[in-house]
Amino acid sequence: MKIHFDDFIYGSIDGAVTTFAIVAGVMGASLSSTIILILGFANLFADGFSMAASNYQASKARNEFVQMKRKQEEWEIDNLEEQERDEIRDIYREKGFKDELLEDVVRIITSKRKVWIDTMMKEELGLIEDAKNPMHSSVSTFVGFNFVGLIPLIPFMIFMMIGIELNKDAFVYSIAGVCAAFFLVGMIKGKIVKKSMMRSGINTLIIGGIAAIVAYLVGYGLNFLVS
Amino acid sequence: MKIHFDDFIYGSIDGAVTTFAIVAGVMGASLSSTIILILGFANLFADGFSMAASNYQASKARNEFVQMKRKQEEWEIDNLEEQERDEIRDIYREKGFKDELLEDVVRIITSKRKVWIDTMMKEELGLIEDAKNPMHSSVSTFVGFNFVGLIPLIPFMIFMMIGIELNKDAFVYSIAGVCAAFFLVGMIKGKIVKKSMMRSGINTLIIGGIAAIVAYLVGYGLNFLVS
Numbered sequence: 517m518k519i520h521f522d523d524f525i526y527g528s529i530d531g532a533v534t535t536f537a538i539v540a541g542v543m544g545a546s547l548s549s550t551i552i553l554i555l556g557f558a559n560l561f562a563d564g565f566s567m568a569a570s571n572y573q574a575s576k577a578r579n580e581f582v583q584m585k586r587k588q589e590e591w592e593i594d595n596l597e598e599q600e601r602d603e604i605r606d607i608y609r610e611k612g613f614k615d616e617l618l619e620d621v622v623r624i625i626t627s628k629r630k631v632w633i634d635t636m637m638k639e640e641l642g643l644i645e646d647a648k649n650p651m652h653s654s655v656s657t658f659v660g661f662n663f664v665g666l667i668p669l670i671p672f673m674i675f676m677m678i679g680i681e682l683n684k685d686a687f688v689y690s691i692a693g694v695c696a697a698f699f700l701v702g703m704i705k706g707k708i709v710k711k712s713m714m715r716s717g718i719n720t721l722i723i724g725g726i727a728a729i730v731a732y733l734v735g736y737g738l739n740f741l742v743s
Numbered sequence: 744m745k746i747h748f749d750d751f752i753y754g755s756i757d758g759a760v761t762t763f764a765i766v767a768g769v770m771g772a773s774l775s776s777t778i779i780l781i782l783g784f785a786n787l788f789a790d791g792f793s794m795a796a797s798n799y800q801a802s803k804a805r806n807e808f809v810q811m812k813r814k815q816e817e818w819e820i821d822n823l824e825e826q827e828r829d830e831i832r833d834i835y836r837e838k839g840f841k842d843e844l845l846e847d848v849v850r851i852i853t854s855k856r857k858v859w860i861d862t863m864m865k866e867e868l869g870l871i872e873d874a875k876n877p878m879h880s881s882v883s884t885f886v887g888f889n890f891v892g893l894i895p896l897i898p899f900m901i902f903m904m905i906g907i908e909l910n911k912d913a914f915v916y917s918i919a920g921v922c923a924a925f926f927l928v929g930m931i932k933g934k935i936v937k938k939s940m941m942r943s944g945i946n947t948l949i950i951g952g953i954a955a956i957v958a959y960l961v962g963y964g965l966n967f968l969v970s
Contacts, residue, residue, distance in 0.1 A: 526797065533793040534761060534786065541785030551774060554965040555782060558768030559761065562958035566760040569950040570753065577936045584937070611858045612851050621848060624839050631838045644869045709804045710811070723796040731789035738781040 520648065520656040525705045527567060527657035531665025532701070533724050534563055536694045537731035539668045539687070544735025549672045549683050556669045560662055568658035575650035582643050589636045593629070600636065601626055607639045664701060668694045691728075698724040747875065747883040752932045754794060754884035758892025759928070760951050761790055763921045764958035766895045770914050771962025776899045783896045787889055795885035802877035809870050816863045820856070827863065828853055834866045891928060895921045918955075925951040 535556050542552045593600050605622050613621055626632050637643045671689035675682055702720025706713040762783050769779045820827050832849050840848055853859050864870045898916035902909055926944040933943025 526801070529797055530790075530794065534790050537786050537789035537793075538765075538782060540789070541782045544785070545778075545781045547778060547781075550966075551772075551778065554772045554774075554962055555765060555768045557965055558771070558958040558961040559764050561961055562764035562767070562954040563757075563761050565957055566764075566950060566954035567757065569954075570756055573946065573950070574753070577938070580938070581936055611862075612855050613848075617844075617847050617851065620844050621840075624844065628839050635838075638865050638871075642871045644865070644871055709808055711804070711807070719800065723793060723800070727789040727793035727796075730792055731785040734785040734788055735781055738784060739777075 518652045523653045523656035524660035527660030528664035531661035533727045535665040536668040536728050540728045540732035541735035544732040545739035560665050564661040568654045571657045572650050572654035575653050667697045745879045750880045750883035751887035754887030755891035758888035760954045762892040763895040763955050767955045767959035768962035771959040772966035776910050791888035795881040798884045799877045799881035802880050894924045
């Protein structure tokens, strides 16, 4: 099993945001920390699973789509040979080839079945095969989602275990933990896409922060309305 | 503004799952429908926003990455001309070209700057430019998330507005609505990726269903534990 860092990162940002949105919504609505833990965990497992499953399906669908297109090109080369040869000719004419040299290029490209099909895939369809294993992608997403998504819940778990109901204190630790997590994950993301780590960390922190404030305000506002 | 159906679909599946996970978690834990509405809406806005923002960043990062690689290739062509010419030679030797014809091909490809760079991008780096506008992708995700994610909450809203607290009845309608939504969205997804619509509909229904059952059981189990 290979952990894909990009999938891990996207899973972890989403996990932290959704879980913290529940924490912030509950706090905004002045509900109990029992509700935070119940819904936090329900969300971690349910949403983590669904995200991983969607990711699996999407990667698999993309691989299958590329394979299907490849089979289609193979069929066309077998059954509409002249037409496909003309397409190669058009592609290379576009690149600046002409006359005898163009014919030579077409002859060489179409003399190897694999080269012919690869050329059609890349040049005609703009498709490049992706070597990513859908299962690895999906597990990376799930692990990231649950690992980082757990952070906002930890202070509430600890406070509950030692038997004190200090929601506000736990909330402060939860905010600190999730901010640190957003910033760190954003920095790692910056490193992966080779951009400024500091800027990427701050960006992720801002997006996560806005989401959390929205959740808090909606929780607060709705609780005010209905009570 | 152009709605991208693939982003809409992924947003909508995630929206329906997360919102319904809250509904199922609350019902499993026998909490009130006020909590469903408060946390359901907090989640819709917060998570919808964060998902759209992540999607925007990811598309933008990919575009920027491709642009950065393109600039790098341009620099290499300007400063390491011979080396880059050798790379084109290697690429076409691999395709089966040799001797004089190979030299002619290298000469033509490297005579047009754009063709030269495009060839390096596709053949050496395996990168194809994506024409998707990050803002359109992101808005499509947000609209899908909120539009379909609202469905599981509607029965609870209606019951609350007409002033009756019949959680179990509302839950049944919510289940029916979300199942129909999963199935429909899955069918549309099947149509987009050109696979069996029926199979894709059932698949999405199963994944969403498992996620919902997990949320219900976690809600039920944790409520049992802490109370």
